[in-house]
Amino acid sequence: MVGKTSEPQIPSEPAEAPHYHGHRERLRERFYAAGPDALSDYELLEMALFAALPRRDTKPLAKALLRKFGSFAEVVHAPVARLREVEGIGDASINQIKLLAASASRVAKGEIKRSIALSSWNDVIDYCRTGMAFADKEQFRVLFLDKRNRLIADEVQQTGTVDHTPVYPREVIKRALELSSTAIILVHNHPSGDPTPSQADITMTKAIVAIAEPLGISVHDHIIVGKGGHASLKGMRLI
CATH class of the missing domain: 3.40.140.10 (Cytidine Deaminase, domain 2)
Known part of the structure; x- marks a missing residue:
């Protein structure tokens, strides 16, 4: 009895990387090459949310946060309950945002304590x-x-x-x-x-x-x- 032969497998094309991957790399390159002043407020927020949302385009979320609260400083110091009102914001994103606020406060406090007077x-x-x-x-x-x-x-x-x-x-x-x-x-x-x-x-x-x-x-x-x-x-x- 003749054995059943399987059809030759055609290699599948590699999945196309999400469109925001290239954007993230360009943003990182600009951040390291030109410094943080070269980035707008929403771009800094985008980068802060990269780790919290590795499989999502963070630009719309960063812009939504700024529309709601008005400025970068007001976003990072916003109460947790109000941050949750923004669609797409979860615990991981809130942790990243509050880390920015804590870092800013710690740096400012360190500058004061390091000074002689x-x-x-x-x-x-x-x-x-x-x-x-x-x-x-x-x-x-x-x-x-x-x-x-x-x-x-x-x-x-x-x-x-x-x-x-x-x-x-x-x-x-x-x-x-x-x-x-x-x-x-x-x-x-x-x-x-x-x-x-x-x-x-x-x-x-x-x-x-x-x-x-x-x-x-x-x-x-x-x-x-x-x-x-x-x-x-x-x-x-x-x-």
């Missing part, structure tokens, strides 16, 4: 805005300094609602004494975006100054940060 006010402002300007709730934090204006500690004292944070002046000064701090910088954010100090902000700051001064603790400033910029109570001659 807080001699550059721009560095202080950048540091404060990186950590707080885009938060969705008010935070009140204190930078505790030594007699050479070196940072001893940066601590969040209170977290409140979207427009109010309870602050207890005696607790702030008590903590300064515990750390042997001779100067402090008060910082809080306005989630509304407008950094203009309220009357409550001014009254609270003056109360802290009144307690700190007899104890030899200097209140260098109270800085309010928001998406729209920052305000310095000292610069405004309110303290």
